[in-house]
Amino acid sequence: MTEVEAAVRQLGKTIQADPRYTAYWRAKADNDADTDLQNDIQAFNLKKMSYQHETKKLEEKRNPEKLEKLEQDIQALYLRIMENPNMRAFDSAKQAMNAMMQEVDTILSLCANGEDPDKCHPDLSNCSGNCASCGGCH
Numbered sequence: 316m317t318e319v320e321a322a323v324r325q326l327g328k329t330i331q332a333d334p335r336y337t338a339y340w341r342a343k344a345d346n347d348a349d350t351d352l353q354n355d356i357q358a359f360n361l362k363k364m365s366y367q368h369e370t371k372k373l374e375e376k377r378n379p380e381k382l383e384k385l386e387q388d389i390q391a392l393y394l395r396i397m398e399n400p401n402m403r404a405f406d407s408a409k410q411a412m413n414a415m416m417q418e419v420d421t422i423l424s425l426c427a428n429g430e431d432p433d434k435c436h437p438d439l440s441n442c443s444g445n446c447a448s449c450g451g452c453h
Contacts, residue, residue: 330419335411342401342408349401359392 316324330336346352366385369377396402418437425435 326419330415333415335408335415339405339408339412342405345401346405349399352396352399352401355392355396355399359389359396362389362392 362385366382366389369382369385397406421437422432422435425437426432
């Protein structure tokens with residue numbers, strides 16, 4: 316095993332010990348165990364598939380009333396899903412986990428581009444995802 320591989324494996328262990336990691340996996344497990352939420356997600360996905368199927372029909376064969384009803388059903392299911400406490404907790408934990416991983420990725424990229432590993436620490440609060448806006452950080 317190379318020194319870089321060993322360091323990355325240690326980083327993986329450190330990430331798994333971080334509270335954001337444990338919060339994410341706990342929230343994911345709670346989400347997966349929530350039968351009502353999973354039923355709503357399944358119904359949402361089926362409605363989306365029905366909507367997509369209906370929109371792919373030739374214009375003269377489309378049923379505008381059916382499309383409108385499907386849109387309403389999809390919106391209602393989406394709102395119910397997003398109001399579920401387990402989904403809210405999962406969404407928040409996922410955002411925190413994604414932010415941590417973006418920070419890790421950005422620091423690694425800065426180091427690979429010659430920045431001082433002990434001093435480089437990008438301010439991700441202003442990151443738009445478009446490197447042209449700040450000169451490129453990822």
